[in-house]
Amino acid sequence: MDFNDTPELASFRNEIREWLAANARTELPEGVKYGGEAIYAVAKEWYKKTAEAGYACLDWPKEYGGAGLTPLHKVVWAQEVANYAEPDSYFVIGIGNCGPAVTHFSDEKLKQRLLPRMASADDVWCQLFSEPSAGSD
Numbered sequence: 001m002d003f004n005d006t007p008e009l010a011s012f013r014n015e016i017r018e019w020l021a022a023n024a025r026t027e028l029p030e031g032v033k034y035g036g037e038a039i040y041a042v043a044k045e046w047y048k049k050t051a052e053a054g055y056a057c058l059d060w061p062k063e064y065g066g067a068g069l070t071p072l073h074k075v076v077w078a079q080e081v082a083n084y085a086e087p088d089s090y091f092v093i094g095i096g097n098c099g100p101a102v103t104h105f106s107d108e109k110l111k112q113r114l115l116p117r118m119a120s121a122d123d124v125w126c127q128l129f130s131e132p133s134a135g136s137d
Contacts, residue, residue: 019055065120
């Protein structure tokens with residue numbers, strides 16, 4: 001099995017390395033930490049920045065605010081952004097679970113209304129779970 005980047009992925013990797021070097025922080029702002037209230041604003045700001053640059057929702061169709069790329073592009077992005085302090089996976093439930101469910105199960109009108117706002121971080125989605133017999137209520 002060959003784990004080397006294809007020429008297309010190598011080009012994408014170089015592109016995002018340059019973009020990240022110019023746009024991503026190596027440390028969170030003073031006073032911001034994971035688990036604190038301020039991280040939400042930092043995460044939303046970061047996600048809006050990635051969306052404006054065309055790097056949000058990499059494997060979503062372009063017509064819904066994504067980049068129209070492949071899951072392998074997401075892997076390359078994750079590998080490269082891991083070198084920075086940006087809270088890149090903060091909205092992973094909405095982007096990774098809710099968005100694909102809307103894409104798969106909704107009609108076109110609903111997709112057009114919901115997905116671009118999710119992809120741009122204008123709307124932030126999450127999933128809530130309850131396990132009544134497990135003491136989480």
